[in-house]
Amino acid sequence: MPLSILEQYAEDANGNENVWSRFTNRTNPYFALKRFDNINNDRVFGNVTAKYNINDWLFVQGRIGQDFYSREQDYNLPTGTRRQPAAPAGFVNGQFVQDARSVRELNADFLVGANKTFGDFGASLNVGGNQMNRKISRHNVFVQDFYTRGLYTIGNSRQRDAIYDYSEREVNSFYGSAELSYKDFLFLNGTVRNDWFSTLSPANRSILYPSVTGSFVFSQAFASALPKWLNFGKIRAAYAEVGSDTDISPYANNLFYGIGAQQFPSPSGAAQPLGSISGSTVPNADLRPMRVSEKEFGLELKVLDNLIGLDFTYYNKLSSDQILRAQTSNAGGYLNQLINVGQSRNKGVEMLLTLNPIRTQSVYWNLAFNTSYNKTEVLNLGSGVSNNMITVGTADFTGELRQVVGQAMGQLFGFGYLRDAQGRQVFDAGNGRPLRTPTQISLGSAIPVWVGGVSNSISVKGIEMSFLVDFKLGHKLISGTNHNAWRHGLHKATLAGRDQNFVIGDGVNPNGQVNQTKAGVQAYYETVRSQNIAEQFVYNAGLWQLRQITLGYDFTKFIPARLSFIKGIRLNGVANNVWAIKKWVDNIHPEQSGLPSDNLVGLEATGLPITRSIGFNLNVKF
Incomplete structure (x- = not known):
């Protein structure tokens, strides 16, 4: 249908919206201009x-x-x-x-x-509160x-x-730190902090967490014995703990009521408001602050007159008592409950590689490549969770986001196509439509494994230009946009069978015989909705993105002497989300969501497209 028809017939003679879809909640975009x-x-x-x-x-x-x-x-x-x-x-x-x-x-x-020095030794001590x-x-x-x-x-x-x-909401904190150093090449640092969160019950609101770090600058300690091309070298190790209430609602551990604005007749006939429980989350008076403990080892090098720099880190992070919203049965009158979730692990490596090929008075060129490889695993979900699995989010008609013991965090689940023991797809013998699995199946993790970026900065005689390319790889998403396009015949893949007005699915019937049953085109493609099949719309969520380009010029040298009170003028232009260089999902950008929470990763539900922006900045110094 041409867009001109939507515009021409946006409203009837009375100014009311003309319906253009069998779904009345899909507003004509031209009528929506009245919003x-x-x-x-x-x-x-x-x-x-x-x-x-x-x-x-x-x-x-x-x-x-x-x-x-x-x-x-x-x-x-x-x-x-x-x-x-x-x-x-x-x-x-x-x-x-x-x-x-x-x-x-x-x-x-x-x-x-x-802060005090004692010969070759240095010491510092800090005590404070917030x-x-x-x-x-x-x-x-x-x-x-x-x-x-x-x-x-x-x-x-x-x-x-x-x-x-x-x-x-209030958080009271008391903390302290101490550092010892020897000859500016050996360092030992320790911290301790205690937080008290008003959002948690008095019995659980306090958490104490320490940290200790050590580093050894071997290029300083053995300067005379090391080769000239090694400009800087340091090894480090650390153990740290962090506690948090994850910024939950101040009253998440209490049940409270609200009074509605509308009044209804009482048995006596007098009007009175209706009171009800406020909120859709089951309160939990036993919530504990989450705790994250991390071990880290690192190596930092700079060589060839600081031409090349390398920073390498290995980490192992254990998260305990994470506070999550677990979905509950609607029969209980609530949608979810805040719970402490057992333990999960993140471990991996991070690397930063820097290059400075040109460093002259008029030209400067810097390249940087950073990346991390991260593996996650849910270790346990606590004693109160059955089946070693909790659901933390859903998308209408497509799938769910779950945490499953023994698997990577952020598992996507949904119904798949039914297949026989040989992997062949099974179709209904009577109507030829696809059959689905009896239960939801695992469709992959929504958490990326590889994350990184490449930045490039060049400065030539006052002109500065930079760009940033980043990437996320190794994860999946379920696309609600493609699900809707498929069931309405708007996806290009639904052209198959359009000419002959039927589709014969490639597979077998439940008896193992080759499927030869013709299915009507509309009925065939609408099956993904009637059966809530998600497998068709699981995509590689990987992305290479030209994230940002900047261009600036320093006009300071053009300031006339009579305006000497102006110390500097600089004009910068910036463009963000410039180009999706490579993506593996049709029709959408893999970063768009459309769901109300940023935590529901991997579930895309007809979200708004990612915005490309261009801006300018003028900076004047006096």
Whole structure:
């Protein structure tokens, strides 16, 4: 259907949307132009630091800082949108929302530090504390059905629902660190920190975690014995622990109620509001802070007058008591529950290789290649989880994201095509449609194994240019966009059988005989929806992306003498998400999602395309 028809017949004579699909929730894009979404953001932040040097080796410091952010938004669902129910007599349908929210975060800390040298030895000691307090408030008014068409205001509405939300989160911390050094080539550092999280129950809110690191600069220790081409060499080892409440809702461990704005008649006939449990997550008073412990070993080298640099790291990270939302049965009245999930492991290597081929006064050229290879495994899910598996997210009609003991993290599950023992696809003997597996099957991990990038920077007589290419490899995704295109006959693969109006699937029937049953084209391709088959839409999610290009010029040398109060002028241009150099998924960008949580990796559900942006920046120094 030509787009011109959608535009020409976007609305009927009464100004209501003309339906162009059998699904009324798919709004005509030209009718959607009647929507508006106005957003205004304001942000103010700053800090004050006071430091007093008691003597040349001892100091005390205090800081306080605040970050205030406010957001005002109003948006509508236009009158006449087909998916809306009809309004009562005397009104026209439609919706309008006004939303205002603010976030105020206050950080205050103190630090007492000492630095002292004793001959070839150096020592430093720091002790401090921090308090973070965050307050979030929100006012929201939702209205629907209007007296006057096209006037989206609260006063013009029939039904009004007002919401006020408030939350407060606080983290108190106390920490210390100590460092010892010998002749600037041997270093030993230790830290300890204790956090108290207001979001957790008093019995579980405290967590203590230490770290210790050591490094040896052998190029400094054995300078006279090493070859001239080795400019710098260091080995290091570390063990560190980190604790967190993963920034969960301040009231996730409590059950609380809300009072609705709408009133209903009581048995006596008097109107009264309806109270209900707020939220769709089962509260968990026994949540514990997550803990991550990591062992790391590294080697750093610079050679040939710093022409080549290498930084290599091996790490082994163990995460315990991760806080995740596990899906629950809808029969319980909730959608999910916050739980502590046993243990998972990440281990791998990281490498950074740098090259500086040209380093003159007028020309500078730098190349850098970084990469990491990471293997993940779910070790256990805790005693409260049955079947060694939990579901942490779903996408409509396609698949699920699960954590499974013994497998890589972020396993994708969904129904597949039924196959016999020889791997041949099985089709229904009666109607010729594909049959599905009796249960969902594992379709691969959504977590990339290889991640890295290549950056290139060149500076020639005040002109600077750089580009960044990055990549993610070794993971899968399930595409909801391609699923929808397939079942509606919009995917190019559904052209097969269109001319003869039937499809004969390549495989066998349940009796093992070669399939010869003709299936109607529409019925054949719609099977992926009726059977919720995900296997067809599992793709290699790998990506090579030209992520960024920058170009800048320094105009400082052109500043006339009479404007000497201007110390520098620089103009920069930047382009982001320039080009998907290589991808393996049809019709979409592998980084788009469309789901409400960034944690639901690997599940793509008709998300908005990735945005390419171009911007300019002018920097003037005085």
